[in-house]
Amino acid sequence: MSWHQISVVSPKSAAADLSDFFSDLGAVSVTYMRAEAAPVYEPNIGETRIWEQTKTIALFELEASPELIYDLCAQQFPADILSRWHAEILEDQTWERAWMEHYQPMKFGERLWVYPTGQEQQEANTVSLVLDPGLAFGTGTHPTTALCLEWLAEHDVTDKTVIDFGCGSGILAVAAVLLGAKQAIAVDIDPQALIATQDNAEKNQVTDKIKTYLVEDFTPVAVDLVLANILANPLIELSEGITALVKPQGQLVLSGILKEQAQLVSNAYQKKFTLNTPSIQDDWCRLDGIKS
Numbered sequence: 001m002s003w004h005q006i007s008v009v010s011p012k013s014a015a016a017d018l019s020d021f022f023s024d025l026g027a028v029s030v031t032y033m034r035a036e037a038a039p040v041y042e043p044n045i046g047e048t049r050i051w052e053q054t055k056t057i058a059l060f061e062l063e064a065s066p067e068l069i070y071d072l073c074a075q076q077f078p079a080d081i082l083s084r085w086h087a088e089i090l091e092d093q094t095w096e097r098a099w100m101e102h103y104q105p106m107k108f109g110e111r112l113w114v115y116p117t118g119q120e121q122q123e124a125n126t127v128s129l130v131l132d133p134g135l136a137f138g139t140g141t142h143p144t145t146a147l148c149l150e151w152l153a154e155h156d157v158t159d160k161t162v163i164d165f166g167c168g169s170g171i172l173a174v175a176a177v178l179l180g181a182k183q184a185i186a187v188d189i190d191p192q193a194l195i196a197t198q199d200n201a202e203k204n205q206v207t208d209k210i211k212t213y214l215v216e217d218f219t220p221v222a223v224d225l226v227l228a229n230i231l232a233n234p235l236i237e238l239s240e241g242i243t244a245l246v247k248p249q250g251q252l253v254l255s256g257i258l259k260e261q262a263q264l265v266s267n268a269y270q271k272k273f274t275l276n277t278p279s280i281q282d283d284w285c286r287l288d289g290i291k292s
Helices: 012-024 066-076 095-100 143-154 171-178 191-203 232-237 239-244 259-269
Strands: 003-011 029-034 053-061 085-090 106-108 112-115 127-130 161-165 183-188 210-214 223-229 246-258 273-275 279-281 284-291
Touching: 003 012, 003 066, 012 029, 012 053, 012 066, 066 085, 106 143, 112 143, 112 171, 127 171, 143 171, 143 223, 143 246, 143 279, 143 284, 161 171, 171 183, 171 191, 171 210, 171 223, 183 191, 191 210, 232 239, 232 246, 232 259, 239 246, 239 259, 246 259, 259 273, 259 284
Parallel strands: 112 127, 161 183, 161 223, 183 210, 223 246
Antiparallel strands: 003 053, 003 085, 029 053, 106 112, 246 284, 273 284, 279 284
């Protein structure tokens, strides 16, 4: 199926109004992209932070008329807001297949391979995890996930019970089980994440060792290892609850933290944990340690 794609570059003050207007006109999706080389860092809880110059992109069914949509927008918005308007037909393609052309096997530490279907790695004394691109976050390509996978590959998790808090695709839960964990509990706020985790558990033949829960359905239990790859603000806000999930002398791995946020996150956990020096990759870091 093909689509009409309409994009408008505008100041961020107009982006939300454009998004709402496109939705009211029947857009099947509306997304934001940056329109200039300016980073946007993690927002505070409840805050939506976008770029000073933001590209608002709307997809409409092919039956829609871009000319009519423009005319309606022109009645609603000043001419300067629509000065960088662009409309084109977006041809359909298999997005996951296109993405996989650029998704290659990755090795973490000396023991763990992550690879897409059909690119199996045959290397002695290593574990291979099959993971294909999907809707839920977590393929190992982002530094926040890579830092956690490296930790798992470098530590003995044999017979341990693990919680993957904010599981996304379930990659950390699956990796932990493949590396010897007795059981992994995957928790997330998004039902899609649980579906992705269950699919990846089945693909890697570890379904019997992975349990999935929405946060509201999860009964807290203390375990040997907690992996929480989310973001700095939630890690700080949820520090008391996450701390309670770790047994005395249990291990904690925190990721999704920008380098400049490391001390703030450390402050929230250092009373209960002996934390190691942060591990850095690009602009991101991992904190890990042992509970007192």
